[in-house]
Amino acid sequence: MSTAFQRLCDELVRASLVEDRSFGDLLPRMMQAAQSASTAEMDAAMPRLAEGIAGAPPNLGGWLAVLAGAWIENGADPVPAGRAVVERLTDVTASALAFGEAWEEATGGKPPGMEDAQPSQQIVDTLAPKLGDGTVAAMMAWFALPQFAMAACTVLSVSPAVRAGLTDRDFSAFAAGRAAGYHGQMEYVQGLLRVLDGERLLVLDRESRRGWTVTIGGIGDNFQLHTLLAGALAGRPGGLPGTPPAPEIIACFLDADVPPGRPIISSPWNLVDAHGEWIYNEGVPADIPAVNGTRVVVLDPPSYERTFPAGRRFPLMRATFTLDGAHLPEDLAGWWPHIAPARNPL
Template sequence: MPLQHVVEDAVRAAIAEDRSFGDLLPQLMDASRSVSPAEMSAALPRLAEGIAEAPPNLGGWLAVLSGAWIENGADPAPAGPALVHRITEVTAAALAFGDAWERAADGKPPPDMQEEQPSQEVFGTVAPVLGDGAVTAMMAWFALPQYTMAGCTLLQKAPDVRAAIDDRDFRVRAAEQAARHLAQMDHYQTLLRVLDGERLLVLDRAGRTGWTVTIGGIGDNFQLHVLLGGALIGRPGGLPGDRPAPEIVACFLDADVPPGPPIVSSPWNLVDAHGEWIWNEGVPADIPAVNGTRVVVIDPPSYDRTFPAGRRFPLMPATLRVEGMHLPDDLAGWWPHIKAATR
């Protein structure tokens, strides 16, 4: 049977909460194993409708399937907005469950959303607080890991979806709150904050020169650190030092990490325009802007810093492109806004 027919049957059953969904889901999974990415892409819009409209406990399975299709080459664009929106809805309902549990459970920890299942006892605990919304909230609580898994795959593979996210701050705040219940939500909120097509001004304090670079798909500042080294060290008019080997730089762009993994040495300290350290554990979106531009200042390293090669999000390719170099005279108006390092 063509994939689109199986998808249609499964989505209808999920939206109607029909018992046949339990039999149709394995059929849909089996059908997905033998089709091309083009066929999955063609069926993904209808799957996205099921994700948006089905109750959380059933839509979560469709979300997992969408993530698997996207990882295997399906075009993420048709499902992206619906999945991001639905994750926010499910997150809000799960947070309502968590709040109700804290109010009603007399100090008992909430059920483990990954190890336990909905039950009459769980429902009975939150129902006095949530009333008619108790069932949906309970189902959202236990389905949140499925949606989060799918969302993390989507956002790693779909820069256009990342760039088009609306109400980003609201979605990030909801994910941050949910991360205290589900650790993977921290990955999801980080992916929501990934910068794509973002220009940074990189300043060398010692040489008073600088560069404009454009970044995309960078998951943390370890990655930014190495990609700046690969782009700026040893180039004409660039920075002195030992440039990371090309195969190391590739691990931070889009290549698989060799066994080990290799250990990278940091060539410098990065600080922001206010003189505060840019922590490698943070993300480029943490870097504050001056006059609308995020500023990175390069200082000599204060101690030997090493870390393993590789990307925090292995499915997400990164880019860092040098747009141009700025000589000292070009930057005369910038340095009055740049503070000395605070440590």
């Protein structure tokens, strides 16, 4: 039996799909009702909300996406609407890029601000010679991009299942990177689209010729990877010399809150790839090239002290890091011929 919450959601979605004026009154009512709704009620309504996100015009679907993001942050199942958010974002991003590029060609200046301007007939008149019948759709996508970006950041942060279900992720990440020039939050979307889950890495210590296999997931940048490697290997039995990060530091790079004062920590190694190129902490694990299908990280002594504040780039995203096994030098004899000496980029 449907609840009052589900019925209100159904009314809201129906209004979005037919562009009924009642949408403007129903949206705040839905937001208010969600504050006291149970997780079960939100889960039951989420598939219907996903229909609206997928099918409504972007100016209305974007607000449904924001609504879904809020429900997900409050514990609702992220998958049904989350997939709709990310899939729709791809289309909205493409249309927004067409809008921005057409505006620059037509006027020679920057497009109107997504959050401090609004759709207008003047905008339509400016772009119609460039975009023709697609002008209004592109304009609506342009102004809806911030809502879809906000929701996508939540969805991609909290749901490995949504991340795993993405198709043509590289193309989506490329488009998000281009759109970041128009809306800064798309840089975070791009980063989340490049997150690896269930990815095996081979970690090699050049000095001892030993190695380890690790499996990672939900890691937002190489600061995080570097710290978790240190937590697993530095000063541990069967690991390498050194002092590991404190347990509370390791925890905040996995799934815990950052300790008060946001401590500053340092890198114990230079991370290098199989081609001898430095793996910069500012990069992401997806940047690390593979050899024979496996991404390789080589540990070298640090050439200088690197320090950075503790914490995850994406605070809502839980990371996983598993030390699967250790390899003796004789186990790795076939690997070292494929590993180049480190190159100094300075």
